[in-house]
Amino acid sequence: MTKLWKKYILWFAQEHVDFRVAEFESIVNLFGLKFRHLSQQLLNPFWLVEFPSDEQALQYASRSIALRSIMELYAHGHKMPEFHEQLKTHVQTNGQQLEAFFKAETFKVTVETYNKHFSQKEKVAKIESMDYLPIEGDVNLKNPTVEWWYLEFYGLDPTAVPATADDIIFGRVLAQGQRHLIKELSLKTRKFIGNTSMDAQLSLLMANQAKVCDGDLVFDPFVGTGSLLVSAAKFGGYVLGSDIDFMMLHARCRPSRISQKVRDKDESIRANLKQYGCEQRYMDVLVADFSNPLWHNRISFDSIITDPPYGIREATEKVESKHNPKDVTRTADMVHYPSTSHYALPHLYRDLLDFAAKYLRLGGRLVCWFPFHRLQ
Ligand SMILES: C[S@@+](CC[C@H](N)C(=O)[O-])C[C@H]1O[C@@H](n2cnc3c(N)ncnc32)[C@H](O)[C@@H]1O
Incomplete structure (x- = not known):
């Protein structure tokens, strides 16, 4: 026919x-x-x-x-x-x-x-x-x-x-x-934002490119203030995120609005999702360094949507243990304070691609920003 x-x-x-x-x-x-x-x-x-x-x-x-x-x-x-x-x-x-x-x-x-x-x-x-x-x-x-x-x-x-x-x-x-969603999710009226929060329109375009649909499990490993989780949740995704910055994830960093001197006590990524009526799509966010593997082998995401740090407005760093073999005073039961080192962009993107290859379901998508000019 x-x-x-x-x-x-x-x-x-x-x-x-x-x-x-x-x-x-x-x-x-x-x-x-x-x-x-x-x-x-x-x-x-x-x-x-x-x-x-x-x-x-x-x-x-x-x-x-x-x-x-x-x-x-x-x-x-x-x-x-x-x-x-x-x-x-x-x-x-x-x-x-x-x-x-x-x-x-x-x-x-x-x-x-x-x-x-x-x-x-x-x-x-x-x-x-x-x-x-x-x-x-x-x-x-x-x-x-x-x-x-x-x-x-x-x-x-x-x-x-x-x-x-x-x-x-x-x-x-x-x-x-x-396009009404651009205004509805605007950063201007969002409860919790930071200096690197992603604009609503771009976040929504990314969620569409990730083909997020009802019931998907979506992860952002450089979650910051969770802007990319907001758009993914709006399209029905269950959202998870992680970030190395404890202060950011707990909304204790300095407010980014000129008019705001101190942060409200109830600012959080969860509060943002609640503001847009999708709190039930919030799974969790955790403080974690992306360069250190954390996830169980069997977890599988439908999409990974992320905006990695370029080292311009935010540091690109990772956690590592610096052991000094000459330090004979150190014993195994002593408290260990991890230090950070520079997370070079080529390593970060290699880790991201490896992670996607391992943890995305077949046909799932990785949608991320890619700074061509900084990686050449
Ligand atoms: C460009 S920002 C992401 C902004 C986010 N899309 C938002 O809407 O707020 C990049 C984030 O990566 C985090 N980051 C930097 N190095 C990291 C690492 N090694 N592991 C996990 N997160 C890291 C920074 O703390 C920062 O929040």
Whole structure:
């Protein structure tokens, strides 16, 4: 049986563009979605893609942080006459399926431009240029039953804006992406943060690349204030972390907010998870040096998501025992005070890869930052 593919517009935020493809592929892989690319320019704020059904398209939108909204494509052209021709043909050929939307009680048409500003008057003129659309409902800008988007794209270069749009697109909004989570998990309002806390958007993108899903066991071996655990827990992971810094893990380090002189007594990674309604996903965090093996052979993580120290804002150190063979006064029952030494980045990354190879389940992912410039 042949599958009927449907065309969609993915409208992305132009932020952290480098992670867009990786996030898309991870989500598609996580849900086992089928798709076909119609766009070549993956850095543009929109992609035209095909999914076999609205259900699959909605599944993708239910996880994407990079996505602003997903729309069912009605028309796409490079010149105005071509665009209007396509839109008219689409409406005629799909009249029956579209009827309910055109007859909806209320509607809204949003005009969005990229790399060019339109005045309100120009936007209204664009909407009026499509007066052949058989829309019957009333305008409702706040809470419409149906929302269509008219998009004009003027390239990516603000110093070379073309006279006419490169792409003109029209479609019906199906769903928004998950960008509301960026505000919901913002560091600005988070209970416990430190100087190296990872921004909410990047943490969420990392959790998506790790394909975290309900019931996963997720570990961060350089957990700091636990930002990466927050996003993993938000997507249903049970989270564990470790860090060498006792003061950080116990929220006894100096506060990083200018307005805060002393830390609140109840600041902790657990309190952060509680703040976001996922306390039950908290397993534990422990003070441990990553260079010293700690875990039982049989433990297996679904993903490891981490932001290792680069030695810029935080020390890269490990614990070691320095024995002086010449020290004849030392006996076995004496208290041992471990000392620390520099944890060179190549060793740290080698340990991380070895650890992932040993403790990740088959198919599980290691998602981490990699300072190429410092490792060359
Ligand atoms: C870039 S920070 C991680 C920040 C964290 N993602 C957050 O959101 O707060 C790196 C962390 O690695 C820890 N660290 C440094 N050396 C370590 C070691 N040998 N073992 C475990 N943790 C270590 C530091 O204490 C620091 O908290």
